[in-house]
Amino acid sequence: MRIAVIGTGYVGLVTGVSLSEIGHHITCIDVNEDKVAKMQNGISPIYEPGLSELMTKNINEKRLSFTTDHQEGLQQAEIVYIAVGTPENIDGSADLSFVAQAAKDIAGNVEHNIIVVTKSTVPVGTNDMIKDIIQTHLPNGLMVEVVSNPEFLKEGSAIHDSFHGDRIVIGADSEHAFSIIEQVNQPFGVPIFKTDIKSAEMIKYASNAFLATKISFINEISNICELLGANIENVSTGMGLDQRIGSQFLKAGIGYGGSCFPKDTKALIQIAGNVEYEFELLKGVVNVNKKQQGILISKLNDCLPVISGKKIAVLGLSFKPNTDDMRESASILVTEELIKQGAKVVAYDPIAMENAKSILNPLVQYADSIEDAVENSDAALILTDWSEIKNVELAVFNKMKKPLVIDGRNCFALKAMENNGIDYHSIGRPVSAKLIEAAPI
Template identity: 65%
Template sequence: MKIAVVGTGYVGLVTGVSLSEIGHQVWCIDIDTEKIEMLKKGKSPIYEPGLSELMQKNIAQNRLTFTTKHSEGFQGADVIYIAVGTPENEDGSANLTYVEDVALKIVELVTQDTIVVIKSTVPVGTNNRIQDLINQHKERDLRIEIVSNPEFLKEGTAIYDSFHGDRIVIGASSKYAFKILEEINKPFGIPIFQTDIRSAEMIKYAANAFLATKISFINEIANICERVEADVEEVARGIGMDQRIGNKFLKAGIGYGGSCFPKDTKALLKIAGVVDYDFELLKGVIMVNKNQQELLLQKLNNRFDTLKDKRIAILGLAFKPNTDDMREAASIVITEELVNQGANVVVYDPVAMENAKKVLVPSIKYASSVEEALQEAEVALILTEWDEIKKIDIESFRKMKTPIVFDGRNCFDLESLQKSGIEYHSIGRPVVKPEIANALF
């Protein structure tokens, strides 16, 4: 089939590339001329393992085309995917301006019957609203039908997820539309869940809110573990063996970030408010996460009388490993507060440095390696669990001016540090101090 994908952000680009890989003729459309020129050369504007290679492969095989012209992409398209951004408004609701603009563009340019798939994350009722908008403005006697097909990609594993996902959710109001989407997605070999449009919209928000809840829950348990001298890693393993709970998203740390969980939890809270429902649980999840992002700052301030003029190394800036995404990253809050307290901050991340420079306070310094960041450092903070950081030789910390580490992602096991001479603070686990290390095991 010929498929047009409007929007070459994270979701749109991964969707377009994946659809081309299973044999469809895909046209990816974006109004950003500079980005489109980059994509035409097979260069991805985002860091995502495996994405560039699949782009280049499918461009070479003439299954993947990039353009700034909607008319080119829409011409003869059987299906049009809308994958533009739905940024957060000041009140926490989703901004649907870009989705509506694409819908009007479809009405203006499409000359054949078309299925329109909304891939963007949108509030419940949006698909029906866009269908009404199209019906109101279309002048030709065409069948333009809206389908909800939410994405469940994880940044850092999005390409893998595209071909090994748990399910593909399709919300449609007709058997015709469902069959078209089923035919498109069949080559992925992933179970397809058919439902109504509003339930499909709700599934996306409910899934992300539930996962965010698991993260905030285990972080609350971690905070209690520290006070009762338990080890949250052991607790997580113990409860994760219960099949009703499962072991995923039970990694204690300094909270979630990125483009989905923060925005979607707030949007679901707004949706609940619109229908006069007070979603108390989700309010707690959001507040816990906000507090958790500041936890290392609290630990630092409890440990030191002052941070003024201290050289502090930050290892990891992206909100999670295997991505260069800085949206809602804990590093933003932490570096800003450290600078406010007079610390000399030097940072390192394997991939996200350029994006970090756009959002972090300008007075911090950037190192080209872990070793450079740690040189003369009095304290080291680990904010992202990159493999490179998890594999740091303990000796690298011993070369610091004072080997004191605050690990926000529990990258190291306590036993490996017991004779290291390093003072080690983590999340939900006992503090390892040089003078008491041998007594812990």
């Protein structure tokens, strides 16, 4: 089918490329001329494993193109996906101005009946708004059908998730729209769940809120484990063996970040507030996450009561590995607080440093390697569990003035760090290796 995708941010670009890979003819539309010019040459504006290769392949096979011209992109499209941003307003609600503009652009450029698929994460009721806007501005006699098709992609594995996801959710109010969008997605081979539009909108928010809740819950448990001398890794493993709980998202650390969980949890709180419902549980999740992001600073202050003038290495800047996304990353809060306390901050990340330079405090310095970052440093803080960091030779920490590692992602075994003479502090685990892995019974 001929499909247009409005918006080439993370969701739009991955969606367009994936749809082209299963045989559809995709035109991606974006107003940023420089960005479109790069994409036309197969250069991805975001780092996502496997994305650039699929872009180049499908451009060469004439199934994928990019344009800034809405008329060119929309006139021949049978289906249009809206995948524009829904940034956070001051009150935590979703800013729908880009969605509304996309709806107007669709109405002003199509010359036939159209199915519009909303991929952007939007509050319940937004698809009704989209339909009203388009229908109001469409030429007389034309009709629009609107479908909610939320995305469930994980940054760092989005291409894999497109073809191996748990489900594809389709929310529609007509059998015709269900049938068409089901046909579009069948080549992915992923189970399809069909529902009404408002339920589909809610599924996205509810899913992200639940996962964020698991993360904040296990982080609270990890803090209690530290006070009691228990090991959070043993606790989370034992919990995860219960099939009702499951092992995913039970890894203790310094909280969640990125473009989805922080924004969507706040938006759901606001959505509940709009119908006069206080979502107390989710408010707690958000507050716990804010506190957790700063926990490494507290640990550092315990180890080095005065850090003014000290060199602190910060390893990992993106909010998670395998992405260059800095949105809501713990590195923003941590580096700002370190500089506020007078530290000399030297940071390293395998991928995200260019993005970091435009976001972090200008006093942050950048190293070319882990080794350069930690050399002659007074402490090393680990914020992102990149494979390069997890697999580093532990001898590299001997280049520090005195090996002190404060690990926000539990990258290393306690015994290994103790054997290498490293003063090692992690999340929810004993400082000493004496209380590590439970012996098999």
